[in-house]
Amino acid sequence: MRPQGFRPFGSRWVLREEVALKRDLDALEEIVRRTIPLKRQIELAVADNNLRWQKQQSANQLIDEIAAAMRRSAVGTDEEKKVQKQIAQLKKATRELRDGVAPDHLGGLPHMRAMLESMTLLHQHAAVLSVRIEANSNLIQRAYQQLPSKVSDWIKRHPEIEIGPLYRPEQVDLATRKTRAMLGVDEIPMFLQDKQKRIGVVLNDQFPCVLTVAPQEKRLIVTSNMALSAGITQLGPLQTIKLPGGQTTKAHAATIKHLRVGSAALHEVSALVLQPSEEHLGGVLGLKLIQAWNPQFSASGIGVSLDTENRTSTAAK
Secondary structure: OHHHOEEEEOOEEEEHHHHHHHHHHHHHHHHHHHHHHHHHHHHHHHHHHHHHHHHHHHHHHHHHHHHHHHHHHHOOOOOHHHHHHHHHHHHHHHHOOOOOOOHHHHOOOHHHHHHHHHHHHHHHHHHHHHHHHHHHHHHHHHHHHOOOHHHHHHHHHOOOOOEOOOOOHHHHHHHHHHHHHHHOOOEEEEEEEOOEEEEEEEEOOOEEEEEEEEOOOOOEEEOHHHHHHOOOOOOOOEEEEEOOOOOEEEEEEEEEEEEEEOOEEEEEEEEEEEOHHHHHHOOEEEHHHHHHHOOEEOOOOOEEEOOHHHHHHHHHO
């Protein structure tokens, strides 16, 4: 059995690729286990912030109404400046009572950003594993279907020998679908870093990286280190480009075979690769690049929502 690629696994013999498949499926299950409490913590933090933010807005509105009435009665008197000072002190006091922040600033709070960064890593790891699991599962199924006749005959003559496969295709499909559903891959985690919106993507199904979101752009810009890590070696001549922030620099044209952004999967994507000296500029994902999925910033302020049904209906036209 060993010369045919089989290995002992408990009471049965399986292909060595099946051992790797089991390891990846176990890792996928661990991601689900870790996601459940983290997702709950994020949901609770968002709900708590929303409640505090709404209370703060209501308090400020009430203060403004009282202030307007007080100003009307104090206009032209010595009390006017005193009233203005009291109003400023009252508003400051409401802000210091652990009030919430605007949803579009929530992803920049240290505790929230840490949770969103962890969730981003889980999304990326699951994406890499899912692609590898699907490829290995298909390879294993073909291997069993194409077993040499001498191996099949030998197995028939030895009924005491039990062989794989360890997993049926439908079991593998269920595991990957369960993970996607638990993670909610149509909702991409987004956090703030230096006031910039950041999300995670996967290049060429193997390299996770974090890019700055540019809503009005349709370009994909990556650093030289990202390109190298993703196995992108064929680069075009240098060209002058303008970054979303208005800065001018030089970059190489390149093609990325696979790009995964949440539930969006793109192939043969044109990209720009920055020079090694421009590593500090970071990468950029233009949201218009995935406009077929109708990307929208979520109301919570900490995610980008994708519409898979919109993508399906668009592709069908």
